[in-house]
Amino acid sequence: MASSRDSDPTLGYLTRKDTEVKLPRPTRVKNKTPAPVQITAEQILREARERQEAEIRPPKQKITDPTELSDYRLRKRKEYEDLIRRVRWNIGVWIKYAQWEESQKDFARARSVWERALEVDYRNHTLWLKYAEVEMKNKFINHARNVWDRAVSLLPRIDQLWYKYIHMEEILGNVAGARQVFESVTPRLGRGLGTWGEMKNGEVGRCRYCYERAIEKLADDEEAEVLFVAFAEFEERCKETERARCIYKFALDHIPKGRAEDLYRKYVAFEKQFGDKEGIEDAIVGKRRFQYEEEVRKSPLNYDTWFDYIRLEESGGKKDRIREVYERAIANIPPAEEKRYWQRYIYLWINYALYEELDAEDMERTREVYRECLKLIPHSKFSFAKIWLLAAQFEIRQKNIDGARKLLGNAIGRSPKDKAYIDFEISEGEYERTRQLYQRLLDRTKHLKVWISFAKFEATAGLEGSDVAEENDQALLLEQRKQCLQRARSVFENAVNHLRTSAPELKEERAMLLEEWLTMESSFGDIGDVSIVQNKLPKKLKKRREIISEDGPTGYEEYYDYIFPEETAPQNLKILDAAYKWKKQKFRHTEE
Numbered sequence: 001m002a003s004s005r006d007s008d009p010t011l012g013y014l015t016r017k018d019t020e021v022k023l024p025r026p027t028r029v030k031n032k033t034p035a036p037v038q039i040t041a042e043q044i045l046r047e048a049r050e051r052q053e054a055e056i057r058p059p060k061q062k063i064t065d066p067t068e069l070s071d072y073r074l075r076k077r078k079e080y081e082d083l084i085r086r087v088r089w090n091i092g093v094w095i096k097y098a099q100w101e102e103s104q105k106d107f108a109r110a111r112s113v114w115e116r117a118l119e120v121d122y123r124n125h126t127l128w129l130k131y132a133e134v135e136m137k138n139k140f141i142n143h144a145r146n147v148w149d150r151a152v153s154l155l156p157r158i159d160q161l162w163y164k165y166i167h168m169e170e171i172l173g174n175v176a177g178a179r180q181v182f183e184s185v186t187p188r189l190g191r192g193l194g195t196w197g198e199m200k201n202g203e204v205g206r207c208r209y210c211y212e213r214a215i216e217k218l219a220d221d222e223e224a225e226v227l228f229v230a231f232a233e234f235e236e237r238c239k240e241t242e243r244a245r246c247i248y249k250f251a252l253d254h255i256p257k258g259r260a261e262d263l264y265r266k267y268v269a270f271e272k273q274f275g276d277k278e279g280i281e282d283a284i285v286g287k288r289r290f291q292y293e294e295e296v297r298k299s300p301l302n303y304d305t306w307f308d309y310i311r312l313e314e315s316g317g318k319k320d321r322i323r324e325v326y327e328r329a330i331a332n333i334p335p336a337e338e339k340r341y342w343q344r345y346i347y348l349w350i351n352y353a354l355y356e357e358l359d360a361e362d363m364e365r366t367r368e369v370y371r372e373c374l375k376l377i378p379h380s381k382f383s384f385a386k387i388w389l390l391a392a393q394f395e396i397r398q399k400n401i402d403g404a405r406k407l408l409g410n411a412i413g414r415s416p417k418d419k420a421y422i423d424f425e426i427s428e429g430e431y432e433r434t435r436q437l438y439q440r441l442l443d444r445t446k447h448l449k450v451w452i453s454f455a456k457f458e459a460t461a462g463l464e465g466s467d468v469a470e471e472n473d474q475a476l477l478l479e480q481r482k483q484c485l486q487r488a489r490s491v492f493e494n495a496v497n498h499l500r501t502s503a504p505e506l507k508e509e510r511a512m513l514l515e516e517w518l519t520m521e522s523s524f525g526d527i528g529d530v531s532i533v534q535n536k537l538p539k540k541l542k543k544r545r546e547i548i549s550e551d552g553p554t555g556y557e558e559y560y561d562y563i564f565p566e567e568t569a570p571q572n573l574k575i576l577d578a579a580y581k582w583k584k585q586k587f588r589h590t591e592e
Contacts, residue, residue: 073104091121095130102134110134111143125151125158136168144168152184179206204238225255225263232266241274252286264290288312300332303344310351319360326352339382346384349373353390363398370394434461446502448509451495452516459488459520478527485524489532492517496536500564507562511538538562 063069080097087093094117101110114131121127128151135144148165155161162181169178211231218224228251235244248267255263264287292309299305306329313322329348334341349369356366370391377383388407395404438454461484492513499510514537521528544556 076100088120091117091124091127094120095127098130098134102138107138107140122154125155125161128155128161129164132164132168141172207234222259225251225259228255229263229266232270236270236274244270245274260290285312285316296328301334303329303332303348306332306348307351310348314355314359322355326355333376337378337381342377342382342384346373346377346387349376350387350390353394357394366394446498448495448506448513451491451513455488455491455495455516455520458491459484459523461487481524482527485521485527488520489517492520507538507564508560510564511540511562514538536565538564 063072080093080100083093084097094113098110098113098117101107101113114127114134117127118131128147132144132147132151135141135147145168148161148168151158151161152165166178166181169175169181211227211234214227215224215231218227221227228247232244232247232251235241235247248263248270251263252260252267268284268287289309289312292305292312295302295305296309306325310322310325310329313325316322326348330345330352332345334345349372353366353369353373356362356369370387373387374391377387388410392404392407395401395407434457438450438457442450442454495513496510496517499506499513503509514533518530518533518537521530521533539562541561542558543561544558546553547555547557
């Protein structure tokens, strides 16, 4: 029989070793009272300090003769040389070595250490600065100039080297030398550094010349804003406010709006201090222009922002700026060819055309704006009747009737606006063209309003001057009125026949048409014949019908029905025929 140890599939079972962890038996604390002497952290630290061994410091040595001094220097140089041999690229070691040689007044050796360090890393400008400072501190001016010349020639992009070099020449009072350094640094760094030195020395003309040279070279630089602001503030200090204003305006025209925030703020402050009312308003407009530029840059398809920007420019009255903003606005074409995206955009074109016509009074440019807009719209998917009408009305105002007729003809095919075209032909007195347009419209739709409009046109065509006609023309006028009545009556008859035969269910529209016909006959007075229409008027009856829903009948509703005379006539004949047969049959029974 196997034991429990042999049957336990554990690590001990596999290795035949006892792997159970045996922990010591926990002991119980017999006395839990506090000790009579308590140990504190302060006591532990004090004991550690008392037991610490005293530091052994080497004795101070005093050098009493040249031999000892020579030994000391030899020993220190050997230490530094050994250290340099181990950490050659540690510049701090080289600097300490050179400064130690300087402290020993051995300048030749110190220069030798500096030169060796520069051979290791000449790109480290700290070495050049320390080297030159040592030469300057010990009044080796020519040596210092040589160091500075070498430094700025090897590291021309390190500004600090140039500043320190210039500062040394200013301390020495060598204005010509400082100016020469400025002349050297300007083409290398591309900055107007020379202005600082010239201003300090009272050379206003030279300072202005330095600024002008800097602007010629740095007008397109990313940091040009700082240069323009400094130039304008310099002119302010020189009491040249007009020069400063010109500099601000030039900068605002040439620096991108996204980088001119500080420039706008400075310009507004300048105008508030030195400008008149017009200048202040111009500065504020410029600030708002900057805000709009930021908004349209972030969201170019936000047409409301473009409208606000355009209104701002129109308040200024500068044609070039206004046209530029309009052109930039209409260049942001909606991304999708869906009418809902274009509805706001199309008004940019409309406002542009109206501005060119009414404010700029440039008719050719207005015509070009309308033409480009009509080319841009995808008429195969959707169109805008408003732009067609505005373009045609513009041509009418320009006495270009053929051009307007051509536009309206194209509009009917692409964005149906027959009523506008009809009104145009009526205003031109082209009644035959108007009738043709009505006939084309009736071919597409037989709507009640089209019939009524056609009949009203026929009733008034050619009678516009009837109120001022003389007595000898009364007979001719009467004949014209009769012809108009006949044509209008013909239109109404055609409309009634169409509704009776082709759309008998449209009883209410048919009744309305007869009411219009009756009104027209009454308006013609004696020559009108009201009885023609009255015989056709229907009877209006109130009826009830059952409301049917998905669940079945739910109730009744009242409605009006129209009974026309031609519908009741056959029923009346049937009733009379039945009555006649009944009476005849009764008479026959009486005879029998």
